[in-house]
Amino acid sequence: MIKRPLAFIVPLLLAGCSMAPDYQRPAAPIPANYVVNTNEIAKETGWKDVFTDPALQQLIDLALKNNRDQRIAVLNVEAYRAQYQIQRAAEFPTLTADGYQSRQRIPTAYSGAAPKISSTDSATVGISAYELDLFGRVKSLKDKALETYLAQEETQRSTQLTIIANVASAYLTLLADQDLFRLAGETAKSYEQSYQLTDQRYQAGISSSLELSQSRSNLESVRANLAQYRRQVAIDRNALQLLLGTNIPSGLSTGLPDQDLMLLTPLGAGIPSTLLTRRPDILAAEHALKASNANIGAARAAFFPTLSLTASAGSMSSSLSSLFNGNSGTWAFQPNISLPIFDFGSRSAQLDAAKVAKQIEVATYEKAIQTAFKEVSDGLVAQDGYREQLQAQQALVDANKTYYQLAQSRYEKGVDSYLTLLDAQRSLFSAEQGLVSTRLALLSNRVGLFKALGGGWQSKM
16 A cells, blocks of 8 residues: 555656746748848758869868867767766765774773774665755756756767868868969060060060069069968968878869869758747857756755655674674665745855856847848848859850950051050950959858858758
């Protein structure tokens, strides 16, 4: 008759009740959809579906294996997992087994007789200071540790996403600077030929010293650009190697491909903003919010009594040989209750601090969503803008090539002055530089959009 009530009472004592507020996800403080000019819907993708260049995929794989920031992030997750396991273990009693032996010689002066040796042997099994979680304090602390661990997992995923995007950006920058270096080299050769032609015309008395000086100035200017891009390419390689955490493999491209789709697959628009909850930084912010919510439960439970239990059972004897005889059994039962009475407002202040911390996490969560919405909106808008700009920049390069060819022909025939040719050379070089920069900006925008979307549309990469 007694066992049946105990079957309900014991689980109740072990589980307790939670005093944490019911969690409700705050409403997203953003519009329901992005404002874009197309209804195309992005399909679920991972980073390999977006970064289609085999060399770039190889670089990203190397970085994910060797990048030190990635290693630190993974180890941080392991540390927080261990902290959660420690807190989770506090929900259950810790069973210990102890053995004890004592031998003591008592002299005649104290025993009143001949000296004697006193022996005590004991073996016990028991639990020590196990808190019965009647008001959910331990459970709330366990929930807080769990949410903190999950937040760290999302932070690690965010680090991984950042590394992928940074490697892609560094690779694209290297290719673009290699293009600019090659362009400067080709332009320098053209300017060298133009200078030699002008010098010949000057020696023949056809060109003036002013034209020769202008041609020399043009040549030295592009040589300075050549040295600048050579230095920048070396710096880009160093930056990429740091991200990889190992040596850069051989066989990489030497410039951006003619078709940008060979590197990155365009990401579509028309994506509902509610899917931003897949971004790891937003998920981490929500887990931090849930941890603060659980912390309120622990702060509330601190106002109520704490009941802990110490108990043991075993054997005790004056000799080891009789330690486990039938009459050597011993037990101890020591319940302890701690009732808070007056603490000068300390617990009230801790509860207030927990509530304020939750409000801060709510604001942090909402700000993360707003920031993500802006980043995705900017990326989507910029995609169309960069496509139009790239077409216009290509048309500008084509027009300047025609302008340069005509100017060169007319100068060689003596129809136009060298000033016209000089302007055509500078315009073409500037337009070609702008084309490389625009193509890099288009590809970099796609990298940024990939990151803003949380790594494509897959929740796990």
